[in-house]
Amino acid sequence: MNPFISKILVNIAQKRLEANKSSKPITKSEINPLVKKLEVELAHTIKEYAFIVIGVFAAGFGLKGFLLPNQFIDGGATGISLLVQNITKLPLGILLILVNLPFLLLATKTINKTFALRSIIAIAFLALVVHYVDYPVVTEDKLLIAIFGGFFLGLGIGMAIRGGSVIDGTEILAIYLSRKLSISIGDVLLLINVIIFSFGAYILSVEIALYAILTYLSAAKTVDFVVDGVEEYIGVTIISDFHDDIRKVLTEKLERACTIYPARGGYKNDNTHYDKSVIYIIITRLELAKLNTEIDKIDKQAFIIMNVVKDLRGGTIKRKPLK
Structure with a gap:
């Protein structure tokens, strides 16, 4: 890492330790582990914001290169914005x-x-890109506009989610309503978009509304391809020699419940006693970036298995989101 950045991280680590200690001198052995954690956190933050930047420019291209010049609309908050823009200019x-x-x-x-703050930054950045960046108008073919406009918009939304944010707020409303009404996120999004497309058919034309549905489907499939869903549940199995430290981070710092069960290594007929603890936790994909950051701070060599969880019930999954 750059020496200048390393020096800044050392100063931050020292100040954090000074805030937690009264009068004892701070040793190098105390600073180094904290500096390593800060380096991991910085690297993950840079990567996540890089996803957001790529997503914003991709979404901007979909809007200004395809949809906006041809008075097309999409679903979600972006579709509402495009619809109002067509009416009010x-x-x-x-x-x-x-x-x-x-x-x-x-x-x-x-x-x-934290998620809300990142989303505010992402949407504000998208607004600036749409206002100031001149994208070329790619085509006037309505079918191509609907498909590729939706593709680039979906790519932008998906990359933003990979970065731990959203650039279309209706996903947040869908998550909220799904928890209150016990219906799926997909059903909520479908209902919201049916309302938007109905207004589009009434205000603009039925043809534009039909193309808007095609745009939405293209965007939705692209988002699925990039992130496999908005708030899809992921079952994470963690095997590490530092299992107790990871457990403490999950339960104390991140305030999430996890399951721990004993295991033993099976490499080369290893029949020794149960010498490992395997951690299992269920989170949402939106929370995955934070979890990976915290695990990397403790053990970059941890063996992590991730599986999509199609359905679940009971427990405390939805009560305490990652902070």
């Missing part, structure tokens, strides 16, 4: 912020404040 960048703002406020309760 207000700048799309401003509408993106105004339409998404209530959903972002809801995110502070539904997900967490």
